Amino acid sequence: MKEEFRGRMLRVHFGEDDKWQGKPLHEAILAKCRELGIAEAIVFRGIEGYGPGSRIRRSGHWSFSKDAPIQLSIIDTEEQIARLIPFLDAMVEEGVVASSAVEAIRYMRP
Amino acid sequence: MLNPGKAVKVGIYVSEGATHHGVPVYSSILDFLFYRGVAGATVTKGIAGFGADHHMHSSSTVEIADRLPLRIEFIETREKVDVLLGKLEELAGTGLIEIQETIVAKPAQVSKPKKPIPPQHLRIEGKAQMMRIFLSEEDRWKNKPLHAALVEAMRANDIAGVTVYRGILGYGAHRRIHKDKPLMASHHGSVMLSAIDTAEKLRAFLPLVEQMVEEGLVVFSDVDIIKYAYRAADGVEQASPASS
Numbered sequence: 001m002k003e004e005f006r007g008r009m010l011r012v013h014f015g016e017d018d019k020w021q022g023k024p025l026h027e028a029i030l031a032k033c034r035e036l037g038i039a040e041a042i043v044f045r046g047i048e049g050y051g052p053g054s055r056i057r058r059s060g061h062w063s064f065s066k067d068a069p070i071q072l073s074i075i076d077t078e079e080q081i082a083r084l085i086p087f088l089d090a091m092v093e094e095g096v097v098a099s100s101a102v103e104a105i106r107y108m109r110p
Numbered sequence: 111m112l113n114p115g116k117a118v119k120v121g122i123y124v125s126e127g128a129t130h131h132g133v134p135v136y137s138s139i140l141d142f143l144f145y146r147g148v149a150g151a152t153v154t155k156g157i158a159g160f161g162a163d164h165h166m167h168s169s170s171t172v173e174i175a176d177r178l179p180l181r182i183e184f185i186e187t188r189e190k191v192d193v194l195l196g197k198l199e200e201l202a203g204t205g206l207i208e209i210q211e212t213i214v215a216k217p218a219q220v221s222k223p224k225k226p227i228p229p230q231h232l233r234i235e236g237k238a239q240m241m242r243i244f245l246s247e248e249d250r251w252k253n254k255p256l257h258a259a260l261v262e263a264m265r266a267n268d269i270a271g272v273t274v275y276r277g278i279l280g281y282g283a284h285r286r287i288h289k290d291k292p293l294m295a296s297h298h299g300s301v302m303l304s305a306i307d308t309a310e311k312l313r314a315f316l317p318l319v320e321q322m323v324e325e326g327l328v329v330f331s332d333v334d335i336i337k338y339a340y341r342a343a344d345g346v347e348q349a350s351p352a353s354s
Contacts (some may be wrong), residue, residue, distance in 0.1 A: 002320070043279040102330060
């Protein structure tokens with residue numbers, strides 16, 4: 001079964017140390033995406049980077065080391081993404097949100 | 111797709127135990143033919159035989175039972191076979207390849223016709239597309255990880271470049287939450303493949319993605335390729351395009 005749609009992909013960049021109400025920010029955003037029924041969300045940990053404020057972010061030898069750069073990719077229709085944006089505005093204190101137009105095809109088991 | 115009329119039949123003789131990069135040769139050849147959209151192929155196993163080394167291999171000799179002869183046969187147009195032959199010669203290693211003229215009386219039925227695969231090209235610049243495929247790391251295709259099979263399929267179709275990323279947390283079309291465990295012990299993560307080439311080549315590749323991916327999301331976006339560096343000497347391709 002497949003479903004084609006035109007939509008939007010967000011890439012949200014911040015640090016692994018960033019928190020929202022005591023929870024890691026990336027987990028909080030992912031939970032919000034699920035709550036809103038966003039189609040796809042995935043969190044990547046970078047090995048080095050910097051962002052607003054020019055603080056260097058670096059991960060250590062182990063995957064649980066602190067303040068690695070985090071990138072979240074989120075994909076859904078324009079309407080769904082528009083519902084999410086106000087929450088991102090409130091939750092991301094320091095970071096970047098980039099948006100691009102995409103064409104998507106979703107495959108599901110019947 | 112094959113039409114009635116002139117075609118060629120290709121027979122490749124390899125030993126059952128022969129390997130190419132650790133994978134049985136017949137399986138590499140079969141995968142390659144599948145990825146390149148060959149209409150059909152059959153592998154038959156001999157019960158005895160000998161090859162260029164003039165050693166008799168038979169199923170009754172236990173110690174060399176894994177050296178039994180295998181024959182991979184497929185029928186395609188002359189043009190398509192000419193395109194595939196170089197890679198097949200590499201894959202067959204020391205084995206023999208024969209080609210015979212044949213006549214297709216009736217082609218096998220397919221449910222939907224396939225688009226012809228466009229020829230490869232070595233330089234791409236300017237407008238292109240990025241195809242991202244979101245999958246679960248556990249997804250498998252023919253007993254191998256699906257993301258690895260897709261990378262092989264892209265290589266076989268000369269897609270300019272692809273990278274696989276492992277997510278630390280995510281969910282997708284399957285609605286299961288994937289969480290990476292500490293110390294990278296997990297095999298249950300979300301993965302993303304990011305491939306870049308022209309819109310035409312990626313679209314031509316899509317039917318194969320459709321066959322291989324049962325659950326997942328495929329996302330296309332426009333990119334401009336600023337640089338595509340290519341090292342021809344050792345056959346290693348390097349894509350360094352502008353990411354969107």
